[in-house]
Amino acid sequence: MSFARPDHISDLDTLPRMPAWITSVRVETLEDVAFLSGAALTHLHLVLGRDCVPETLLRDRLALRAAEACVGFSGRPERAGALRDAVHLLRPGDLPGPAGETCLAWRRATERAVSVKALNRALSDRSAQTIAAWLDAGQGAPVTQAAKVLEAVLTEAHRAEVPALILAEATLAQALGWDHLVPLLAAGLKRADLRKRGDDLRLACHHALLSSVVEAVRLAADLARRVAHLKTVAPKLRAKAAGDAVEMFLTRDAVAPSALPLPDRAARRLCDRLVDLGAVRELTGRDTFRLYGV
Incomplete structure (x- = not known):
């Protein structure tokens, strides 16, 4: 896997903030x-x-x-x-x-x-x-x-x-x-x-x-914050093709376990593991036909 450099978090800290005058003036x-x-x-x-x-x-x-x-x-x-x-x-x-x-x-x-x-x-x-x-x-x-x-x-x-x-x-x-x-x-x-x-x-x-x-x-x-966290926890994943699966989460609003490059049961376990690590969220609130995203 190829993920975040150690300076990634500091890069987050330097994201420019929207100047207050842009949103505070009523015109x-x-x-x-x-x-x-x-x-x-x-x-x-x-x-x-x-x-x-x-x-x-x-x-x-x-x-x-x-x-x-x-x-x-x-x-x-x-x-x-x-x-x-x-x-x-x-x-x-x-x-x-x-x-x-x-x-x-x-x-x-x-x-x-x-x-x-x-x-x-x-x-x-x-x-x-x-x-x-x-x-x-x-x-x-x-x-x-x-x-x-x-x-x-x-x-x-x-x-x-x-x-x-x-x-x-x-x-x-x-x-x-x-x-x-x-x-x-x-x-x-x-x-x-x-x-x-x-x-x-x-x-x-x-x-x-x-x-x-x-x-x-x-x-x-x-x-940016959520992706940085996902990249931080990615090395903890042991499943084969976990790196490819993580790349999908990095680019898609939502991912079904069936779309991941893993067997069905392994894909669901990986999604549950990522939820436990706080790296992705379950988006539907359902027990079946779930979708996950950063």
């Missing part, structure tokens, strides 16, 4: 909110650049939150637990259902570097040409670009909230120089915001980013 004008959301995004950029932050895991957990928001926009009742079940407990030949498809779309969108091909994989019901055309709608500063793409998709394809938000997030990521999509807008927007246009939509996007970035920074710090 409503587009100019002021744009300034604060830009400052928040700059701070998140610094956090994502730290080696101790498990960016792949962070993106996967933020993808779950984005999916939950989108399912809510469509009026469906599924929440995070049901979405995890729909994705991670699928058997060969099963269909994930509408909510599961939404969750899978967000996960696929975050897995690979942003490109038309990768976005087409996530949004397989849209052609690559259509995706490229929608992405071209974005012009201006990063959040303005994202808002214009969001507006273009929703104007042309009503009730296409998932493609619209994924492409807006992809536009924002590219404008900020990020290789991968980091879901931020969906969890911060309200259903009514998706009916707005022009400056009203831009203002809503800035507000959404301001709240979502604060939560993403908090989550990044929390996951």
Whole structure:
């Protein structure tokens, strides 16, 4: 296994803190909110650049939150637990259902570097040409670009909230120089915001980013601490392929024992051992069909 260096914990201690003035000032004008959301995004950029932050895991957990928001926009009742079940407990030949498809779309969108091909994989019901055309709608500063793409998709394809938000997030990521999509807008927007246009939509996007970035920074710090602990206890694991199993926990929001590279009984024992060590959590509260995550 190859895990944390001895200086990993000190790296955690130096994670930059979000300046209080970014979240304490109450502003409503587009100019002021744009300034604060830009400052928040700059701070998140610094956090994502730290080696101790498990960016792949962070993106996967933020993808779950984005999916939950989108399912809510469509009026469906599924929440995070049901979405995890729909994705991670699928058997060969099963269909994930509408909510599961939404969750899978967000996960696929975050897995690979942003490109038309990768976005087409996530949004397989849209052609690559259509995706490229929608992405071209974005012009201006990063959040303005994202808002214009969001507006273009929703104007042309009503009730296409998932493609619209994924492409807006992809536009924002590219404008900020990020290789991968980091879901931020969906969890911060309200259903009514998706009916707005022009400056009203831009203002809503800035507000959404301001709240979502604060939560993403908090989550990044929390996951960094949890991952550091998992890496610390990993050498205590005796099971064969334990290292490969741990790597899965380091990159995925949730893991079913059946997905681990171990026999079924050994996989369940490993998960129980990690829970006893405080390295992972059981996420469902059930006695069977359990899921585990950092």
